[in-house]
Amino acid sequence: MRELNRKIPLKEYAGLLxxxxxxxxxxIIWLSVLLISGIIMQLINxxxxxxxxxxAKTQESTTPLVYAAVLFIVVSLVHQGLTVAAAYIGENVGWIATNKLRGDVAEHCMKLDMSFHKSHTSGAIIERVDGDINNLANFxxxxxxxxxxxxxxxxxxLVLLFREGWAVGLSMTGFIVFAIYAIQYIRRFAVPHWGNLRAMSSRFYGFLGEHLEGTEDTRANGATGFVMQRFHSLLREWLPLRVKAFLGxxxxxxxxxxxxxxxxxxxxxxxAYLWKLGSISLGTVxxxxxxxxxxxxxxxxxxTQMEDLQKADASIVxxxxxxxxxxxxxxxxxVPLPSGPLAVTFDDVSFGYDDDLTTLNHIHFxxxxxxxxxxxxxxxxxxxxxxxxxxRFYDPRSGAIRLDGIDVRDTTLPELRSRVGFVTQNIEIxxxxxxxxxxxxxxxxxxxxxxxxLEGLGLGQWYQSLPKGLDTPLESNGGGLSAGEAQLISFARVFLSDPGLIILDEASSRLDPATEQKLEHAISRLLVGRTCIVIAHRLATIQRADEILILEEGRIIELGDRVRLAADTRSRYNxxxxVGMEEVLV
Incomplete structure (x- = not known):
């Protein structure tokens, strides 16, 4: 919370604006003109x-009074029109600016590595991208x-009041100084509570987003009670912070x-004093x-702007x-990668998600x-x-990974990921x-x-059944698609990107035999003219491999030609x- 309570330098506000x-x-110029015009209208009335x-006290004729009344109405109407126009332009400026900032923050999050996304829930990130930036709209x-x-x-x-007398101007100046000081003094006690409230809001929505995404697993494993207990626990923690912020x-x-x-x-x-002395008129009073x-x-x-600023303080931080x-x-x-299939080299690569944990240990092939x-x-x-x-979702702790002799850290990320296709069993639609x-x-x-x-992958009939062809809308998470159709769509994505290296991560593990046979045909087409790494639990999927690499606790325990290893009775692959690959890999 210390970070949230730190005062932001004025130059940072100015830089953001x-x-x-x-x-x-x-x-901004039009908004300034409208607001200044509104000020003039307010001073004239x-x-x-x-x-x-x-x-009215000194003249019997009503004509000057009529003129004054008409002028008052006209000035009031013009002032209202200026206020509406200023509000419209101001809101438009605010939304354009916040949407630009929201886009910059979202783009920045997309560029951050997987370790960031593993340590921040999607709900917490959404709260920052949307909730915090919404607080900056008025700013x-x-x-x-x-x-x-x-x-x-x-x-x-104040200028007009000083024209009426130094006593009037001085007294009102003193009042204004006192008012601004009092408001600023109270604001110092309210700012920390808004910062703490925003942090708590982020935690709550992060928890909520995570468990809404995992509703199916939560129900299937009987964890609903725990989730609701944690839900109410966070609400109890949120309430006193909300009360403190409200009291501020x-x-x-x-x-x-x-x-x-x-x-x-x-x-x-x-x-009252000046009128009693006769130094001002009733109209002046x-x-x-x-x-x-x-x-x-x-x-x-x-x-109100100071209140918005105190909310903006926490959000800006x-x-x-x-x-x-x-x-x-x-x-x-x-450094550009060559066209065509890519050779893969792991040169003594070690890696761990944590400093004290090694997931891959001296991988070399x-x-x-x-x-x-x-x-x-x-x-x-x-x-x-x-x-x-x-x-390059992660980089090695030591060693190097090369594609056709080029270190993957030397090429750009878009270039690398356009040349490496990755197909998993969990397909995002x-x-x-x-x-x-x-x-x-x-x-x-x-x-x-x-x-x-699509036709080459056996999806021609499915495509013909689509009511709007390629413009047919699909639901998020693949609603309306079978597991096989979703998997074949993932293969079509790879075909369209035409990579030089394909990685299949247990891509057929959830499919029925008939669908898997169709998928095997798609894989055969996909591998033509490409290098491929197949991660599999089924023997049928691995039969097309030229070489076999077996990992155990992050180390290579066997590596060699598939046919040779299959014939060697001492090999792990044999x-x-x-006994069946599924039994050995349990």
């Missing part, structure tokens, strides 16, 4: 009222301009009411009181903290271009970790059309090529063939 408001200079009252929309315009309004009223807001609101009451009392006292009432509005808005988080995976210098490697091992032996490192899910929202892939790939 400059970064996201600079592209909207014209809108009390003068019209004074003229009306004093004229961007009109904070600086509105704060300046309110200060100008107060300054304008209430203290500012009550202080403002007291300040307004004191201001009215000062205006009553000064005007009303005008001074009107200004004192009007002064409550900019002070109230300044208070949290957003800044997120943007300053650096990915452990740095982009390479841009070479897979030639166009060859297929069967990767076997028990659950937790490091198979999937090895595959993820080829995509996104909310969008069939085309979107096949091309990952790229619009430069020809429809005829997509259709040809043992799997004799």
């Amino acid at each position: 400059r970064s996201y408001l600079k592209p909207q200079r014209k809108s 009390p003068q019209i009222i004074r003229y009306f009252i004093d004229t 961007f929309s009109n904070f600086a301009v509105s704060l300046l315009s309110n200060l100008l309004l107060v300054a304008g009223m 807001w209430a203290s500012m609101w009550i202080t403002t009411l007291l300040v307004f009451a004191i201001g009215n009392a000062v205006a009553f006292a000064v005007t 009303y005008m001074i009181f009107y200004y004192s009432e009007l002064m409550a509005k900019p002070i109230e808005q300044i208070r 949290r957003v800044r903290e997120l943007l300053q988080t650096q990915s452990a995976i740095r982009d390479g210098v841009g 070479h897979l030639q271009r166009g060859k297929v490697l069967g990767l076997l091992g028990r659950t937790g032996s490091g198979k999937t970790t090895l595959a993820r490192m080829l995509l 996104f909310q969008g059309t069939v085309r979107d899910n096949l091309t990952f929202f790229q619009d430069d892939i020809d429809d005829q090529r997509i259709i040809a790939v 043992q799997m063939l004799q």
Whole structure:
């Protein structure tokens, strides 16, 4: 919480505003013009009222009064129109700026390595990307301009009050100084509570998002009671923080009411004294009181803006903290990978998710271009970790990984991931059309090529059944698709990207035999002219492998030609063939 309570330097506020408001200079200028025009309208109306009252006492003709009344109405209507226009432009500016910031934060999160995403739940990240940035909407929309315009309004009223007499101007100046000091003093006690509240909100929504995603597993394993107990525990922890934050807001609101009451009392006292002396007219008395009432509005808005600022304080710190988080995976210098199948080399690679835990230990092997490697091992032996490192989801603690002699850390991440295809048993289907899910929202892939790939994978009949063809919408998480169809869609994605290295991570483990046979045909087509690493638990899937690599507790315990190992009665692979691979790998 210490980070959230730290005061943000003024230059950081200015830098944030400059970064996201600079592209909207014209809108900011128009907003400033409208607000300044509104200030002028507010300063004119009390003068019209004074003229009306004093004229009504001294003249019998009603014509000047009619003119004054009409002018008052016109000025009021113009002021209201200016207020509406300023509000519209201000809100538009705020949403454009926050959406730009939201996009920058979301893009930054997408670039962070897997260790970040493993340590932060999706709900917590969403709360930062959306919740924290929503708190900045008013800060961007009109904070600086509105704060300046309110200060100008107060300054304008003071100038006009000093024209009526030094006693009036001095007393109201003292009131304003006291009011701003009192509000700022109370604000110091409220800021930490808003920061703590935002942090607690992030924790709660992170927990909620995680368990909503895992509802099926939660129900199946009888963990509903625990989830609800934790849910209520977080709510009990949240409530006192919410109460403290509310009390901080209430203290500012009550202080403002007291300040307004004191201001009215000062205006009553000064005007009563001066009117009794005969130094001011009745119209001037009303005008001074009107200004004192009007002064409550900019002070109230300044208070509200300070409240918005205290919310923005915590959100800015949290957003800044997120943007300053650096990915452990740095982009390479841009060495291009060659076309065609890619050779794979692991040169004494060691890796662990934690400093005191080693998942892969001195892995060393070479897979030639166009060859297929069967990767076997028990659950937790490091198979999937090895595959993820080829995509640079993680970098080795020591050693090097090379594709065709090029260190994967020397090429750019987009280049690397366009040349390495990764197919898993858990297929993500996104909310969008069939085309979107096949091309990952790229619009430069020809429809005829997509259709040809679908037909080649045995999805031609399925494609013909789609009511809108490639424009048919798909539900998130694959609703409406069978496991086989979803798996074949994942293969179609790889075909369209045309990588030089394919990684199949137990891609057929959940399929029925008929669907798996169709998938085997798709795999056979996919492997033509490509290097492949197959992670599998079934013998049928591994039969096409040229070489076999067996991992155990992060170490290579067997590596060699599949046919040779199968014929060697002393090999581990031969043992799997004799007793059944599923039995050995349990």
